[in-house]
Amino acid sequence: MIKSIFFTLITLVFFYIIWINNIFAPHERYEMPAQYAKIAEDVKSYAKEGKQLFEQNCQACHSVRYDGVYISSVQANPKLQTLQEKYGKVLPRDVYESVFYEDLMGLKESFGKVPPDLSTIYLVKGKEYLYAFTLEPQKVLPGTSMPPVMTGRPEETAKIVAYLKSVAEPSPEEKSKRVLMGVGTIAYLIVMGVLLWIYKGRLLKRMGLH
Amino acid sequence: MLSRIGRWIDERAHLSELWQSQMVDYKVPKNLTFPYAFGVMAIVAFAIQIISGIFLTMYYQPNIHTAFDSANYTIMKEVPFMWLVRHVHAAGANFFLAIVYLHIFTGIYYNAYKKPRELTWIVGWVIYFVLLVTALTGYLLPWGQLSYWGMVVTAEIPTSIDSAPIIGSLKIGETISILMKGGYEIGQVTIGRFFGLHIWLLPLILLALVSFHLYLVRAAGISNPEGREIDKKKEGVPFHPYITLKEGAYLMGYLAVFFFFVFFYMHHFLPADNYDPADPFKTPAHIAPEWYLLAYYTIFRSIPDKFLGFVAFNLTLVFLLILPLLDFSPIKSARNRPLFFIMFIVLVISSMALTILGTMPPTPTNAMLGLIFTAGLFSFFIALPIISIIEWGWYKAKGGEKQ
Ligand code: HEM
Numbered sequence: 001m002i003k004s005i006f007f008t009l010i011t012l013v014f015f016y017i018i019w020i021n022n023i024f025a026p027h028e029r030y031e032m033p034a035q036y037a038k039i040a041e042d043v044k045s046y047a048k049e050g051k052q053l054f055e056q057n058c059q060a061c062h063s064v065r066y067d068g069v070y071i072s073s074v075q076a077n078p079k080l081q082t083l084q085e086k087y088g089k090v091l092p093r094d095v096y097e098s099v100f101y102e103d104l105m106g107l108k109e110s111f112g113k114v115p116p117d118l119s120t121i122y123l124v125k126g127k128e129y130l131y132a133f134t135l136e137p138q139k140v141l142p143g144t145s146m147p148p149v150m151t152g153r154p155e156e157t158a159k160i161v162a163y164l165k166s167v168a169e170p171s172p173e174e175k176s177k178r179v180l181m182g183v184g185t186i187a188y189l190i191v192m193g194v195l196l197w198i199y200k201g202r203l204l205k206r207m208g209l210h
Numbered sequence: 211m212l213s214r215i216g217r218w219i220d221e222r223a224h225l226s227e228l229w230q231s232q233m234v235d236y237k238v239p240k241n242l243t244f245p246y247a248f249g250v251m252a253i254v255a256f257a258i259q260i261i262s263g264i265f266l267t268m269y270y271q272p273n274i275h276t277a278f279d280s281a282n283y284t285i286m287k288e289v290p291f292m293w294l295v296r297h298v299h300a301a302g303a304n305f306f307l308a309i310v311y312l313h314i315f316t317g318i319y320y321n322a323y324k325k326p327r328e329l330t331w332i333v334g335w336v337i338y339f340v341l342l343v344t345a346l347t348g349y350l351l352p353w354g355q356l357s358y359w360g361m362v363v364t365a366e367i368p369t370s371i372d373s374a375p376i377i378g379s380l381k382i383g384e385t386i387s388i389l390m391k392g393g394y395e396i397g398q399v400t401i402g403r404f405f406g407l408h409i410w411l412l413p414l415i416l417l418a419l420v421s422f423h424l425y426l427v428r429a430a431g432i433s434n435p436e437g438r439e440i441d442k443k444k445e446g447v448p449f450h451p452y453i454t455l456k457e458g459a460y461l462m463g464y465l466a467v468f469f470f471f472v473f474f475y476m477h478h479f480l481p482a483d484n485y486d487p488a489d490p491f492k493t494p495a496h497i498a499p500e501w502y503l504l505a506y507y508t509i510f511r512s513i514p515d516k517f518l519g520f521v522a523f524n525l526t527l528v529f530l531l532i533l534p535l536l537d538f539s540p541i542k543s544a545r546n547r548p549l550f551f552i553m554f555i556v557l558v559i560s561s562m563a564l565t566i567l568g569t570m571p572p573t574p575t576n577a578m579l580g581l582i583f584t585a586g587l588f589s590f591f592i593a594l595p596i597i598s599i600i601e602w603g604w605y606k607a608k609g610g611e612k613q
Contacts, residue, residue: 019478
C-alpha cells in the first residue's frame with residue numbers, strides 16, 4: 001500500500017513538473033498594467049478598433065496573413081485582388097512572397113530584415129511581451145530595427161494586442177463551445193467508467209469470482 | 211433481422227468460437243494490479259494516433275513553404291473540427307510515450323522480462339525505439355521554430371562520433387548526420403522524407419511489431435505481481451469479462467484525463483515557440499528536445515567528452531535491451547526482492563531527475579547533478595548481476611526449485 005502511494009505520488013509530481021508547471025526551468029516575465037491587460041483580453045469589445053489602429057500604425061511594415069491583411073504597398077496593388085480571387089483571402093505563402101518580392105525586399109533594405117508576419121505572434125509571445133515590445137521596442141529587444149511607433153499610447157497598444165489575440169485564438173463564442181464539448185466528453189467518459197466498474201462488480205459476484 | 215445477419219456471418223466465419231477460445235477460455239491471474247492496464251492503454255493510444263493521423267494527412271502539406279500554414283491555418287482555423295484532431299494527435303503522441311514509459315517501468319518492477327518472456331521484452335524495446343523515431347519525425351512536420359531547430363540539434367548529435375580517437379577520422383558521424391537530414395541542411399528533402407517515414411513506414415512497422423508483441427504476451431502468458439507462474443487452468447479468471455470490464459473502466463479514466471488536456475491544456479503539447487514559423491536565420495533562445503528524450507540528452511551533455519557522452523547515452527539504451535541478461539536471478543518481481551526494490555527506486559529517481567535537469571540551463575552545478583544521476587542510472591544496471599549472484603545463493607539455501 002505504502003509502495004503504491006509512493007509510486008503514484010512520484011509519478012504525478014513528475015508529470016506535473018514536466019507538463020504543467022516546470023518550477024525549475026527559466027521563465028521570462030514582462031510587466032503589463034492591469035487596466036491594459038484587461039483591454040488586451042477583451043477581444044469582443046476592442047478587436048475591431050484594434051484592427052483599425054493596426055492598419056494605421058503597423059501595416060506599413062507588418063502583415064497579418066491569416067486575417068487577409070497585407071502590408072500597405074501590397075494592399076494598394078491591384079494584383080492582390082486578382083490573386084485573392086484565385087487563391088482565397090489567405091494567399092499561399094510562396095505565392096505571396098514571390099509575387100510581392102519587391103515590396104518585401106524594399107522593407108528588408110530599410111530594416112535589415114523583412115518585418116515578421118504577425119498572424120500567430122500572440123501565441124508565441126503572449127500579451128505582456130507584445131504590449132511591452134510594441135510600446136518600447138528598444139527596451140525589450142535592444143538593437144532591434146523596429147522603430148517606436150506607439151510611444152505614450154499604452155491604451156491603443158493594448159487594443160492592437162487585443163486584435164492580434166483575436167486573429168491567433170479562436171473567437172470567444174467558439175471558445176465557449178469548446179469548453180462545453182470538453183466538459184461533455186469528460187463527463188461522458190467518467191460516467192461510463194463508473195458504470196463499467198459497477199457492472200463488473202455485480203457480474204463477478206454472480207459468477208462467484210469475487 | 212440483425213441477429214439473423216449475425217448468425218449468417220458466424221456460421222461462415224466462426225467468430226464466436228474465436229471469441230470463446232481467445233477471450234473467455236483464456237485465463238489470467240486474478241491479482242493483476244493497476245499498472246497492468248498500461249499495456250491496454252498503449253494499444254488505445256496507438257489507435258488514436260493512427261486515426262487522428264489519417265485525418266491530418268488530408269489537410270497537411272509536406273512542403274517547406276506551406277507546411278506551417280497548412281497546420282496552423284488550414285487545420286487549426288479553416289476546416290471545422292480539425293483543431294480537435296490536431297490537439298488529439300499532438301497530445302496523443304505525448305500520452306502514448308508517457309504510457310509506454312510507465313509500461314516499461316512496470317515491466318522492470320515485476321521482472322516481466324525474464325524467462326519465458328525475454329522475446330516479448332526485446333520486441334517491446336524495438337517498439338519503444340521505433341516510437342521515439344516516429345515522434346521525432348512527426349515533430350518536424352509542422353515546420354515551426356522548435357521543429358526546425360530541434361532537428362538541427364538532434365542531427366548534430368551523431369557527429370560527436372567524429373571526435374573519437376581513431377574511428378573519428380572515418381567521419382561516420384557526419385555521414386549519419388547527412389543521411390538523417392537528406393543533405394547538408396534541413397529543407398524540402400528532409401520534410402518529404404520525414405513525412406513518408408512518419409505516416410507510412412514507421413506506423414506500419416509499429417503495427418507489425420505491436421501485433422507480434424501481443425501474440426508473444428499471449429504465447430508466454432501474462433506475468434504475475436507475485437513473481438510466480440500460475441497454473442492457468444486452475445487459478446486464472448476468464449479474460450472476458452473479468453479483465454475487459456476492469457481495464458475498460460480504467461481506460462475510461464485514462465481517456466478522461468487525456469481529453470482534459472486535449473480541451474483545456476494544450477500549451478505543453480503545442481508549445482508557444484512552435485507557432486513561430488521555421489527560420490534558418492533566427493536561432494531561438496531555448497532549444498531542448500521533447501521531454502521523452504531529455505534523460506538521454508542530459509546524460510549526453512553532462513559528460514564533458516562528446517564521444518563519451520554519445521557512448522554513455524547509447525549504452526543506456528543497450529542496457530535496457532539486454533536487461534534479461536543482466537538480471538539472471540531466478541527470483542521474480544520486486545515484491546520478493548528487497549535489493550532489487552532499492553535499486554529500482556534509484557532507477558526511477560535518477561531517470562526523473564535526468565529528465566527534469568534537461569529542461570534547466572546547462573550551468574556547472576546542473577552538469578554536476580547530471581553526472582551524479584547518470585551514475586545513479588548506471589548503478590541500477592551494474593547492480594543487477596551482483597544482486598543476481600546474491601539471490602542465487604538465497605535460492606539454493608532455500609532449496610531451489612522445490613520452494
Ligand atoms: C504511431 C505513433 C505516432 C506518433 C507518436 C506521432 C507523433 C506526431 C507528432 C509529435 C506530431 C507533431 C504534432 C504537432 O506538433 O502538431 C505529428 C504530426 C503529424 N502526424 Fe503523427 N504520430 C504518429 C502516427 C501518425 C500516423 C499513423 C499518421 C498518418 C497516417 C500521422 C500523421 C501526421 C501528420 C500529417 C502530422 C502533421 C500535422 C501536424 O503537425 O499537426 N501520424 N505526429
